[in-house]
Amino acid sequence: xxxxxxxxxxxxxxxxxxxxxxxxxxxxxxxxxxxxxxxxxxxxxxxxxxxxxxxxxxxxxxxxxxxxxxxxxxxxxxxxxxxxxxxxxxxxxxxxxxxxxxxxxxxxxxxxxxxxxxxxxxxxxxxxxxxxxxxxxxxxxxxxxxxxxxxxxxxxxxxxxxxxxxxxxxxxxxxxxxxxxxxxxxxxxxxxxxxxxxxxxxxxxxxxxxxxxxxxxxxxxxxxxxxxxxx
Amino acid sequence: xxxxxxxxxxxxxxxxxxxxxxxxxxxxxxxxxxxxxxxxxxxxxxxxxxxxxxxxxxxxxxxxxxxxxxxxxxxxxxxxxxxxxxxxxxxxxxxxxxxxxxxxxxxxxxxxxxxxxxxxxxxxxxxxxxxxxxxxxxxxxxxxxxxxxxxxxxxxxxxxxxxxxxxxxxxxxxxxxxxxxxxxxxxxxxxxxxxxxxxxxxxxxxxxxxxxxxxxxxxxxxxxxxxxxxxxxxxxxxxxxxxxxxxxxxxxxxxxxxxxxxxxxxxxxxxxxxxxxxxxxxxxxxxxxxxxxxxxxxxxxxxxxxxxxxxxxxxxxxxxxxxxxxxxxxxxxxxxxxxxxxxxxxxxxxxxxxxxxx
Numbered sequence: 001x002x003x004x005x006x007x008x009x010x011x012x013x014x015x016x017x018x019x020x021x022x023x024x025x026x027x028x029x030x031x032x033x034x035x036x037x038x039x040x041x042x043x044x045x046x047x048x049x050x051x052x053x054x055x056x057x058x059x060x061x062x063x064x065x066x067x068x069x070x071x072x073x074x075x076x077x078x079x080x081x082x083x084x085x086x087x088x089x090x091x092x093x094x095x096x097x098x099x100x101x102x103x104x105x106x107x108x109x110x111x112x113x114x115x116x117x118x119x120x121x122x123x124x125x126x127x128x129x130x131x132x133x134x135x136x137x138x139x140x141x142x143x144x145x146x147x148x149x150x151x152x153x154x155x156x157x158x159x160x161x162x163x164x165x166x167x168x169x170x171x172x173x174x175x176x177x178x179x180x181x182x183x184x185x186x187x188x189x190x191x192x193x194x195x196x197x198x199x200x201x202x203x204x205x206x207x208x209x210x211x212x213x214x215x216x217x218x219x220x221x222x223x224x225x226x227x228x229x230x231x
Numbered sequence: 232x233x234x235x236x237x238x239x240x241x242x243x244x245x246x247x248x249x250x251x252x253x254x255x256x257x258x259x260x261x262x263x264x265x266x267x268x269x270x271x272x273x274x275x276x277x278x279x280x281x282x283x284x285x286x287x288x289x290x291x292x293x294x295x296x297x298x299x300x301x302x303x304x305x306x307x308x309x310x311x312x313x314x315x316x317x318x319x320x321x322x323x324x325x326x327x328x329x330x331x332x333x334x335x336x337x338x339x340x341x342x343x344x345x346x347x348x349x350x351x352x353x354x355x356x357x358x359x360x361x362x363x364x365x366x367x368x369x370x371x372x373x374x375x376x377x378x379x380x381x382x383x384x385x386x387x388x389x390x391x392x393x394x395x396x397x398x399x400x401x402x403x404x405x406x407x408x409x410x411x412x413x414x415x416x417x418x419x420x421x422x423x424x425x426x427x428x429x430x431x432x433x434x435x436x437x438x439x440x441x442x443x444x445x446x447x448x449x450x451x452x453x454x455x456x457x458x459x460x461x462x463x464x465x466x467x468x469x470x471x472x473x474x475x476x477x478x479x480x481x482x483x484x485x486x487x488x489x490x491x492x493x494x495x496x497x498x499x500x501x502x503x504x505x506x507x508x509x510x511x512x513x514x515x516x517x518x519x520x521x522x523x524x525x526x527x528x529x530x531x532x533x534x535x536x537x538x539x540x541x542x543x544x545x546x547x548x549x550x551x552x553x554x555x556x557x558x559x560x561x562x563x564x565x566x567x568x569x570x571x572x573x574x575x576x577x578x579x580x581x582x583x584x585x586x587x588x589x
Contacts, residue, residue: 015460022291034288039295046295049302057460060453069464072471075256076290083263083283091277092285092482169523171288172481172516 007064012057014070017077019050025080032226033087035170087227088165090150090191093176118201119144123164124229127177130212135203143214146196146224149189150178158186160218162197167228174228180213194223278482286478293343293470293519293552300344301466304351305459308426309451313356324360328405331361332398335369341376341520342553345369347466350560354426359414362422363565364405366557367573370520370547371397380543383524392588393543396580400544404572408565417565419558466556473552477517484515505538506581510574513546520547537585545577 022043025031031040056062114125118141121129126145129138147162155161163178165171181197182204189195199216262268263279321327340348349366353359370376372394380390414423509530513523527543534542547553549570557566 011460011464015463018294022294025291031291033284035292039292042295043291046298049298053456053460053463056452056456060450060456062453062457062460065461065464069468071253072468073464075471075475076287078260079263079283079287082260082266083280084265086280086284088281088284089277091274092281169518170292171285172292172477172518174285174288 004064007067007070008062010070011062011065012054014065014073014077015050015057016054018073019047019054021077021080022047022050025085029225030085032228033085033171036167036230037226087223088171088174088176089148090163092174093150093163093178118142121145122229123147123162123177123179124166124231126179130179135210135212138201138212139203141201143201143216144196144198146194146221147178149193149195149218150191158182158184160186160189162195162218165228166231168231177229180211181218182213182215183218185218189218189220194221195219196221282478282482285481286474289474289477289517290470293474296341296519297343297466297470298463300340300347301459301463303338303340303344304347304462305455307348307351307355308458309455311355313425316352316355316357320357320361322358324358324406324410327358328360328364328402328409331357331364331405332368332372332401334361334365335372336374338369338373340369340373342370342547342550343466343470343519343556346553346556346560347462350422351426353418353422353560354424356425358409359412359417360405360409362418362560363409363569364401366560367404367548367569368397368401370553371544372401376520376524376547380524383528392540392584396540396544397547400548400573400576400580403576404569407572408568417562419560419562422560465559469555469559470552473517473550473555476551477515480515502535502537502582502585503578505534506541506578506585509534509538509542510545510577513542514550516546517550517552518546523547535585536588537581537583540584540588541577541581544580545573548573548577
């Protein structure tokens with residue numbers, strides 16, 4: 001009898017935990033590490049339903065849930081409790097980077113019109129501009145955008161890639177964009193550090209091909225409240 | 232004798248799995264938490280944290296739709312009587328299958344919601360072709376998806392073509408698998424349990440035993456909560472496994488590897504390659520059908536419209552999590568047949584779209 005009571009309360013705790021997890025992530029502004037902000041209200045409503053269900057289970061002597069199901073549903077709650085919440089970052093770029101050969105059309109679908117003021121461009125707009133126009137036209141345009149630092153092994157010490165993910169629905173569809181930045185203080189920044197790039201667009205020639213690059217400085221910033229870009 | 236030894240063997244395997252799964256889980260969790268992890272394992276910690284973010288993305292996004300599906304299912308369980316169902320569902324296979332593939336218009340649920348609803352309808356005595364057609368079609372043939380597809384593509388024809396293909400495919404598969412066959416040979420024991428009396432669906436049906444007794448919940452609301460919470464956990468467990476698999480694959484198999492397959496294809500088979508690649512992407516991403524139109528849009532231009540149509544038609548029917556969920560309702564052989572047939576028909580739908588839409 002004792003065991004049944006324990007299992008019943010464990011079931012209630014897991015149901016409650018799922019609802020509380022969403023509410024907690026929403027309150028600490030972390031829900032947008034996982035999903036497009038347009039689903040936020042839907043999720044809060046769901047969390048309330050789950051919490052009410054947990055309350056209902058507690059009040060009505062609902063039966064215990066089989067152990068295997070409980071164990072599996074503990075996984076998301078355990079993740080929320082034990083694994084630091086991190087946005088997609090340098091760790092997954094290799095898996096989610098935009099494929100150079102097929103990116104043009106993808107970008108064309110995401111964003112088409114660019115404002116004249118290049119200082120207002122995000123990384124998404126910069127990527128679009130670089131793919132759409134002649135690099136010579138963009139030369140010397142002012143840049144001021146945010147992203148996280150990451151590197152590939154072939155980069156010199158004073159150069160980094162500044163990247164950001166574009167998310168359409170949830171992190172499952174995140175695609176990484178990046179621009180090469182040459183900055184005198186580039187070596188000071190660890191991977192995944194969020195930075196603001198300030199500089200000008202100066203394409204460089206590497207191994208016979210012209211590569212888009214920003215020359216300027218990096219300023220360390222806090223992670224933006226919405227770490228992803230939404231097309 | 233042979234049967235016994237096979238059973239014994241699978242039982243030992245199961246035992247080993249149950250022993251090792253939690254250990255692997257705990258080690259993985261420890262590595263992902265980054266707590267006292269040696270620095271030479273830091274890259275792995277990074278990868279695992281990315282995996283967790285992707286997992287939570289899929290899981291959290293699907294949760295509202297799963298809950299909605301469970302609520303619909305529980306309401307049907309409470310308010311629809313088997314005799315009601317019998318009075319307006321056509322009893323011939325074609326009519327039942329047709330009815331099933333259109334029923335989603337009344338119950339706006341995605342794949343996470345369609346499968347519990349389908350099982351509930353089957354337990355209420357719905358004909359098998361109807362259950363199959365509903366499980367496959369409802370994720371697309373419903374007002375929410377119709378609207379979101381129209382909005383995403385800015386063109387109602389895409390939405391209509393998507394729904395049209397889905398209805399035809401679900402109808403056909405419902406007939407092929409469900410018509411003229413004993414319910415027992417395609418449905419799991421639980422889907423066969425008549426939903427009249429107090430049910431024991433919360434008992435682990437895989438083991439076939441119910442190792443505890445409990446006070447029967449009193450009152451209508453209490454019954455709703457008991458059934459709802461049980462069904463929620465039962466479906467959500469497949470969501471967890473599916474999201475874990477999808478997130479693991481996404482972390483370790485670069486998406487660009489799949490997409491570059493498309494780039495390299497040339498000649499006569501090019502349309503086919505695009506279609507198959509996007510269908511694999513659909514399975515891998517396991518994104519909910521109510522939101523996948525926005526995602527599909529971003530593939531348009533990258534792939535020909537036929538491939539995008541195959542993605543839109545196949546993804547909601549079959550992906551990692553929905554396939555796992557289907558096994559809660561249909562026997563494994565029936566699920567395999569559904570996957571193979573759906574893939575085949577989605578390819579055909581893609582090729583038709585390729586010819587018509589290019």
